Amino acid sequence: MLEIRNIEKYYGSKNNVTKALDRVSFCVADGEFIAIMGASGSGKTTLLNCISTIDTVSAGDILLNGENIADLSAGELAGFRRERLGFVFQDFNLLDTLTIEENIGLALSLNHADPHMVRQRIEEISVKLGIVDILEKFPYQVSGGQKQRAACARAMVAGQSLLLADEPTGALDSRASKNLLEIMTQMNREMGATILMVTHDAYSASYARRVLFLKDGRIFNELLRGERSRSVFYHEILDILALLGGDISDVI
Numbered sequence: 379m380l381e382i383r384n385i386e387k388y389y390g391s392k393n394n395v396t397k398a399l400d401r402v403s404f405c406v407a408d409g410e411f412i413a414i415m416g417a418s419g420s421g422k423t424t425l426l427n428c429i430s431t432i433d434t435v436s437a438g439d440i441l442l443n444g445e446n447i448a449d450l451s452a453g454e455l456a457g458f459r460r461e462r463l464g465f466v467f468q469d470f471n472l473l474d475t476l477t478i479e480e481n482i483g484l485a486l487s488l489n490h491a492d493p494h495m496v497r498q499r500i501e502e503i504s505v506k507l508g509i510v511d512i513l514e515k516f517p518y519q520v521s522g523g524q525k526q527r528a529a530c531a532r533a534m535v536a537g538q539s540l541l542l543a544d545e546p547t548g549a550l551d552s553r554a555s556k557n558l559l560e561i562m563t564q565m566n567r568e569m570g571a572t573i574l575m576v577t578h579d580a581y582s583a584s585y586a587r588r589v590l591f592l593k594d595g596r597i598f599n600e601l602l603r604g605e606r607s608r609s610v611f612y613h614e615i616l617d618i619l620a621l622l623g624g625d626i627s628d629v630i
Contacts (some may be wrong), residue, residue, distance in 0.1 A: 379406055379407060379408040379410075379442065379443060379539065379540065379572055380405065380406035380429070380440075380441070380442055380540060380572075380574070381405050381406075381439075381440075381441040382402055382403055382404050382405070382425075382429070382438070382439075382440055383403055383438050383439040383440075383441070384401045384402070384403050384437070384438040384439070385399055385401070385402050385403075385425075385428060385435045385437065385438030385439070385440060386399055386400060386401060386402075386435065386436045386437040386438055387399040387421075387424055387428060387433070387435055387436050387595075388436045397595055398421050398424040398595055399421045399424055399425060399428070399435070399595045400421075400594070400595040400596045401438070401596070402421070402425060402438075402592075402595070402596065402597060403438075403597075404590060404597065404600075406540075406572060406574060407572075408539075408570075408572055409566070409570055409571075409572055410572055410573070410587060410588065411562070411563070411566040411572075411573045411575075411585070411586045411587045411588075412573065412574050412575070412586055412587070412588045412589070412590065413575045413576075413577055413582070413583035413585075413586035413588070413589045413590070414426070414574065414575070414576045414577070414589075414590050414592065415576075415577060415578065415580075415583055415589055415590070415591050415592070415615070415619070416578075416591060416592035416593060416598075416622070417578075417593070417622060418578075420592040420593055420594065420595070421592050421594075421595040421596075422576045422592050423544065423576060424595075425576075425592070426542055426544055426574070426576045428440060429542065429574065430459070430463060430465065430542050431447055431450075431455050431458065431459060431463075434448070435448065442458075442462065442539070442540065443539070460485055460488075460489065460536075461489075461536060462539050462540065463539075463540055463541075463542060464532075464533030464534050464536075464540065464541040464542065464571075465533055465541075465542050465543075465544075466526070466529050466530055466533050466541065466542070466543040466544070466546045467529070467543075467544050467545075467546070468544060468545040468546060468547075468548035468549050469549055470517070470522075470525045470526060470528075470529045470549070471529065472517040472525055472528060472529065472532075473517070474516060474517050474518055475516075476516070476517075477513065477514055477515060477516055478509065478512050478513050478514070478515055478516070478517065478520065478524075478528045479500055479504075479513040479514065481517070481528060481532055482500050482503070482504070482513075482528060482531045482532045482535050483496045483497075483499070483500050483532075483535060484532070485532070485535070485536055486499065486535060486536055489536075499535050499536070500513070500531070500535060503531045503534055503535050504531055506564070506565075506568070506569065507527045507530060507531050507561060507565075508527065508561075509524060509527045509528055509531065512524055512528075521554070522549060522550050522551070522554055523550060523553075523554035523557050523558060526546065526550060526554070526558050527558070527561060530558075530561060530562065530565065534565060534569065534571060539572065540572050540574065541562075541565070541571050541572065541573045541574070542574050542575075543562070543573060543574070543575040543576065543577075544575075544576050545576060545577055545578065546558060546562070546575065546577075546582075547559065547577070547579060547582050555581075555582065559582055559585040560585075562575070562585065563585055573586075580612060580615045580616050580619060581612060583612075583615050584603075584608045584609075584611045584612035584615055585608065586603070587602070587603050588600065588601070588602050588603065589601045589615055589618075591618055591619070591622060593622055598621075598622060599618050599621070601614060601615060601618055
């Protein structure tokens with residue numbers, strides 16, 4: 379589904395250039411659940427921003443289903459984000475003046491989709507994510523965990539092919555974090571969602587099937603879960619993080 383080819387990203391002027399990404403390459407297969415980890419400044423958020431087209435690469439290619447996103451016009455990029463990418467952010471990004479139902483279906487409504495189809499899609503995904511009973515409420519009336527479920531529903535309601543999650547558990551307590559990660563696992567296994575999650579948290583990363591570790595803008599290591607339990611995988615992630623060196627508190 380997703381192919382990253384030797385991408386580089388530079389910031390700054392000619393006399394003061396910072397290399398945030400240094401020839402990063404990897405592929406994401408349809409239906410994978412991948413976590414990206416690294417200390418502060420490792421390039422993980424920059425990588426996600428480039429994939430999501432929030433930022434542009436300085437060199438290299440990013441292909442989604444064989445299409446190079448660098449070749450898209452501004453109008454095509456807007457449609458690409460709206461129709462093919464789903465986003466789950468740490469702070470939910472729900473609009474307080476809209477109900478949960480209206481938040482979930484906002485992108486479809488803006489696309490002038492058939493109202494009956496919009497309602498049907500919202501009901502289908504809300505049942506799967508267990509939030510049918512809060513659809514008429516406003517974001518300030520529900521819990522953080524329910525807001526994050528709503529954000530997940532919004533990210534998947536239009537049938538987006540790739541879900542991008544930026545520190546999705548960062549604003550949640552431990553119980554809500556566990557619930558969200560289980561929901562994301564359900565979305566991956568039962569709904570076929572392809573998920574790319576940036577996280578500093580080893581516990582969150584242990585829910586993924588593969589973990590990429592970045593250091594100084596490069597892929598430092600890669601860990602596959604295989605048939606191992608999540609608990610075993612979690613401790614293997616911690617071992618790799620220890621090898622990264624530096625301030626381990628940044629990544630654990």
